[in-house]
Amino acid sequence: MSTSISVTDLTFSYPGGLKALDGVNLQIGAGERVAMFGPNGAGKTTLVLHLNGIHMPPPGRVVVGGTPLDDTSVMDIRRRVGMVFQDPDDQLFMPTVRQDVAFGPANFGVSGDELDQRVLDALGAVEMVHAIDRAPHHLSLGERRRVAVATVLASKPEILVLDEPSSNLDPASRRELATILKGLDVTMLMVTHDLPYALELCERAVIIDAGKLVADGGTRELLGDPDMMAVHRLELPYGFDLKAV
Amino acid sequence: MHIPDGFIDGTTSLGAGVIAAGGVGGALRQSAARLKDRQIPLAGLVAAFVFVLQMLNFPVLPGMSGHLLGGALAAILMGPSVAVVVVSVVIILQAMLFADGGVSALGLNLINMAVVTTLSGWFMFRLVRAPFRPSRRAVLGASFVAATLSVVVSAVMFVVEYAIGGVGGVNLFNVLLLMAGSHLLIGIGEGFITVAVVGAVLQARPDLVFGASDLRAEGSPRLPMKRFWILAGVAAAMLVSLTVFASSNPDGLQWVAEQTGLAQEAQGSLIATSPLSNYGAAGLSDGAGRIVAAAVGMVVTFLLGWLTFTILRRRSPV
Amino acid sequence: MSGGHAHALHIHGHSVVHRLPGHLKVAALFLFVVAVVATPARAVWAFGLYASVLGLVAGLAGVPVRFIARRMLVEVPFLAFALLLPLVGEGPFLEFGGVRLSEAGVLAAWTILAKGSCGVVGSILLAATTEIPNILAGLNRLRAPKAIVAIAGFMVRYLEVISGEMARMRVAMAARGYEPKAFWQVKALATSAGALFIRSYERGERVYMAMVARGYAGSMPTFGDVLTSTADVVRALALPGLAVITAAVALVVSG
Structure with missing residues (x-):
C-alpha cells in the first residue's frame, strides 16, 4: 500500500504564541479511511489546514502522494486534497450550485465541455444533479453538505478531508451521506466527534490532544479503551454498545 | 432616503x-491592493451585514423611527476606501433588485449614501480623535x-442636489x-448604534476596527495639533455666523417649527392638517431652531474643513 | 422585511422576457428609465404610454399585478414627500376643494409620482424576470468593475444567512422581554449588531479559506457566456426604444 499522506514533525504556533501543533507524525495509506478524534481546541483543524497548504510547513514536513508541500507545489496539492469544511454555508459561496461545483476545477484550469461534465459527475456522485441551478442557500442542510462534497469531488481529488461531516444532520441525511462517502474511491480523513459514525466509516482512528498525536489504531480498539477515552474527553453516546455493532 | 427616478432632473x-462613478472608481483604485484577494469575500460579507443593518429600524423617539445608513460605521470598521466600495455595492443592489432608489438616480444615491456619509464620517472621526490620545473612549x-x-x-x-435639479417650488x-x-435626530440614533457596534467589536475583536488600529500599535500618525486648531477655528466661526444668520431669518425658523409640529402630529392626519394653518405653536422654540441651524453650520464647516485639510495636506508632506 | 428573502423577488417563468440575457435587460432598464426621466412631466400622454408598455411586459412575463403593487411599497416615503409638495410649495396657487395648492407643487408631485413609479415598476420587472446570478453576469458583461460584481455576488449569497442570524438574535432578545421603544434603549440591539458584524467578518475569513482550498488565487472564474442573438437584442431594445422615441416626441411637443 503506497503512502497517501505523510506528516512528519509538524509544529505550528498561531501569532500570539498559542502552540496548536507540537511535533505531529502521521502516515495515511492510499485508500484508507481514517477518523480523527480529540477535544475542542486540540489542534485537529490546524492539522487539517496543513494538508491543503492553507497553513504551510516548515517546521516539519507534509508530503502528499510523494510530493512535498511547498510554495511551488501548493496549487497542485490543493487540487489533490479536497477539503470539506464543517459549515456548508462557508463552503458554498457562489450564487448557484453549478457555479459552486465548477469553482474548484475552473481555478485548476478545467473549462468548456469537460468542466460541465465534471460538474455533472460530481453532483451525480452525491445524488444532487436535480439541484444544479438552485441557489445553495435554498437547500436543506443535508443537501448542502452533499453539494459541499461535490464541490471538491469535481476537482478529482485523491484525498478527501472532511471536518465534522455529520454535525447537525438529521438521522436520514446522516445515513445518506455515509452511503455516499462509502462509495467514493478516495483516501479519506474525517475529523469528527460522532464516534459511531467514525466506527461505521473508518477502520482506523487517531486521537489528537494538546497538539500531539496521542493514539493511533483500529477505531473499534480505540473506542473500546475506556481509560484512553476518558483522558481525552471522548464518550460514546448513551446506550451505545460497541459489541452490538 | 433612497431617491427614486424623476425626483431630480x-x-x-x-x-x-x-x-x-469617479468617486467609487477612486475608492476602488485606493482599495485595489486590499481588495485584491482576501478582502473580496470579506467585503461581500460586510456588504450583506450593512444591508441587513439598513433594514433594522430603530426608535429615535417614541413614535418616530429611523434606519441606519451605516456609512460612517463601515468607514470606522473597514477604512474609508473599502467602505465606499462596500456601501456602493449595497446601494447598487438595492436599486437593481429591490427597486429601492431609482436606477437613473443611482449616481445621486451613491453620492449621498455611499460616498458622502462614508468620507465625511471618516473625516469627522479623524478630526475628533486628533487632539486625544489613542484610547477606547476617544474612539x-x-x-x-x-x-x-x-x-x-x-x-x-x-x-444641494434638490437645489440643483429638484422639482417643485419649495423654499430651499x-x-x-x-x-x-x-x-440630526436620526443621526443621533445612528450615532448611538454606531458607538455600540464599534464598542462591541473593540471588545471582542479589536483587530477588526480599522479606525482603532493605533490603539494596538503605538506611534501611528496623528493629525498635528496645528491643523486641528485651524479646523476647530473654522468650525467655530462657521457655527457662530450661521446661527446668527439663521436667527435673523425668522421665516425659515417659523416654518421649521410648523413642520416639526406637523411631523409630531403626522401619524393620523398627514394631509388634513395644513402646515400653513397656525399649527406650529407646539413646535420648536426659537432656541431649538438655533440648534438646528448650528447643525447646518457644522455641516458647512465640514465641507470647508475638508477643503482646508486637503490643501494643507498637499502643502506639507507628512 | 422583504429584503431578507431574495427569492421573493423572482417570479419563476420561461417567457420571452425571462429568456433574454441579463445584460440586455439591465441595459434596457437603464435606457428606459433615462428616457422616462427626460420626458417633460406635462406630457401626461407619454406616461400613459409608458405605463401600458410596462403593463404589456408584465403580461408577457406573467408577473401578477398584485406582486408589482406590493413591491411598489418601497416608493411610499417619497410619495409622502411628493404629496406634501402641493401644500408647502410657493405660489401661484390654485384652489381645490377648499385647499390652497401650489401649482408648482402639484406639478412636482405628479412628476415624482409618474417618473418614480415607472422606474420602480421597471426595476421590479427586471428582478422578477431575471435570476440574481444572471443580473450579476449581466453587470459583468456590461463591464461593471469586477470587484464590485464579485462583492455583490458574495453579498447576495450571504444576505439571507446574515439576516437569519440577525432574526435569531432578535428572537432570543425578545424571548427575554426586550422591546426597545426609544433610542436610549437600543444599546442591546446595537451590541448584538456588533456581534453580528464579528460573525459576518469571521464567516468572510472562513469563506476565503474555503476558496483558497479550492485553488482561488485572487480572481474569480467566469462561467459560460450566454450567446446573444440579434433577435434578443431587438426584443430587449423594444421597450427602451419605444420609450426613447416617446420621450423625443414629448420633448418636441411639450418642451
Whole structure:
C-alpha cells in the first residue's frame, strides 16, 4: 500500500504564541479511511489546514502522494486534497450550485465541455444533479453538505478531508451521506466527534490532544479503551454498545 | 432616503452619475491592493451585514423611527476606501433588485449614501480623535460624532442636489433646515448604534476596527495639533455666523417649527392638517431652531474643513 | 422585511422576457428609465404610454399585478414627500376643494409620482424576470468593475444567512422581554449588531479559506457566456426604444 499522506514533525504556533501543533507524525495509506478524534481546541483543524497548504510547513514536513508541500507545489496539492469544511454555508459561496461545483476545477484550469461534465459527475456522485441551478442557500442542510462534497469531488481529488461531516444532520441525511462517502474511491480523513459514525466509516482512528498525536489504531480498539477515552474527553453516546455493532 | 427616478432632473442625475462613478472608481483604485484577494469575500460579507443593518429600524423617539445608513460605521470598521466600495455595492443592489432608489438616480444615491456619509464620517472621526490620545473612549466618542454628523451631511447633500435639479417650488432654505434638523435626530440614533457596534467589536475583536488600529500599535500618525486648531477655528466661526444668520431669518425658523409640529402630529392626519394653518405653536422654540441651524453650520464647516485639510495636506508632506 | 428573502423577488417563468440575457435587460432598464426621466412631466400622454408598455411586459412575463403593487411599497416615503409638495410649495396657487395648492407643487408631485413609479415598476420587472446570478453576469458583461460584481455576488449569497442570524438574535432578545421603544434603549440591539458584524467578518475569513482550498488565487472564474442573438437584442431594445422615441416626441411637443 503506497503512502497517501505523510506528516512528519509538524509544529505550528498561531501569532500570539498559542502552540496548536507540537511535533505531529502521521502516515495515511492510499485508500484508507481514517477518523480523527480529540477535544475542542486540540489542534485537529490546524492539522487539517496543513494538508491543503492553507497553513504551510516548515517546521516539519507534509508530503502528499510523494510530493512535498511547498510554495511551488501548493496549487497542485490543493487540487489533490479536497477539503470539506464543517459549515456548508462557508463552503458554498457562489450564487448557484453549478457555479459552486465548477469553482474548484475552473481555478485548476478545467473549462468548456469537460468542466460541465465534471460538474455533472460530481453532483451525480452525491445524488444532487436535480439541484444544479438552485441557489445553495435554498437547500436543506443535508443537501448542502452533499453539494459541499461535490464541490471538491469535481476537482478529482485523491484525498478527501472532511471536518465534522455529520454535525447537525438529521438521522436520514446522516445515513445518506455515509452511503455516499462509502462509495467514493478516495483516501479519506474525517475529523469528527460522532464516534459511531467514525466506527461505521473508518477502520482506523487517531486521537489528537494538546497538539500531539496521542493514539493511533483500529477505531473499534480505540473506542473500546475506556481509560484512553476518558483522558481525552471522548464518550460514546448513551446506550451505545460497541459489541452490538 | 433612497431617491427614486424623476425626483431630480435628468441632467443633474446624469452629472451625479459621472461624479459618483469617479468617486467609487477612486475608492476602488485606493482599495485595489486590499481588495485584491482576501478582502473580496470579506467585503461581500460586510456588504450583506450593512444591508441587513439598513433594514433594522430603530426608535429615535417614541413614535418616530429611523434606519441606519451605516456609512460612517463601515468607514470606522473597514477604512474609508473599502467602505465606499462596500456601501456602493449595497446601494447598487438595492436599486437593481429591490427597486429601492431609482436606477437613473443611482449616481445621486451613491453620492449621498455611499460616498458622502462614508468620507465625511471618516473625516469627522479623524478630526475628533486628533487632539486625544489613542484610547477606547476617544474612539467611541469620535464614532458618535462622526456617525451623527455623517447623516446630517448626507441630508444636506440631498438638499444641494434638490437645489440643483429638484422639482417643485419649495423654499430651499426651509427644505435645508427641515432635512438637517430631522436628520440630526436620526443621526443621533445612528450615532448611538454606531458607538455600540464599534464598542462591541473593540471588545471582542479589536483587530477588526480599522479606525482603532493605533490603539494596538503605538506611534501611528496623528493629525498635528496645528491643523486641528485651524479646523476647530473654522468650525467655530462657521457655527457662530450661521446661527446668527439663521436667527435673523425668522421665516425659515417659523416654518421649521410648523413642520416639526406637523411631523409630531403626522401619524393620523398627514394631509388634513395644513402646515400653513397656525399649527406650529407646539413646535420648536426659537432656541431649538438655533440648534438646528448650528447643525447646518457644522455641516458647512465640514465641507470647508475638508477643503482646508486637503490643501494643507498637499502643502506639507507628512 | 422583504429584503431578507431574495427569492421573493423572482417570479419563476420561461417567457420571452425571462429568456433574454441579463445584460440586455439591465441595459434596457437603464435606457428606459433615462428616457422616462427626460420626458417633460406635462406630457401626461407619454406616461400613459409608458405605463401600458410596462403593463404589456408584465403580461408577457406573467408577473401578477398584485406582486408589482406590493413591491411598489418601497416608493411610499417619497410619495409622502411628493404629496406634501402641493401644500408647502410657493405660489401661484390654485384652489381645490377648499385647499390652497401650489401649482408648482402639484406639478412636482405628479412628476415624482409618474417618473418614480415607472422606474420602480421597471426595476421590479427586471428582478422578477431575471435570476440574481444572471443580473450579476449581466453587470459583468456590461463591464461593471469586477470587484464590485464579485462583492455583490458574495453579498447576495450571504444576505439571507446574515439576516437569519440577525432574526435569531432578535428572537432570543425578545424571548427575554426586550422591546426597545426609544433610542436610549437600543444599546442591546446595537451590541448584538456588533456581534453580528464579528460573525459576518469571521464567516468572510472562513469563506476565503474555503476558496483558497479550492485553488482561488485572487480572481474569480467566469462561467459560460450566454450567446446573444440579434433577435434578443431587438426584443430587449423594444421597450427602451419605444420609450426613447416617446420621450423625443414629448420633448418636441411639450418642451
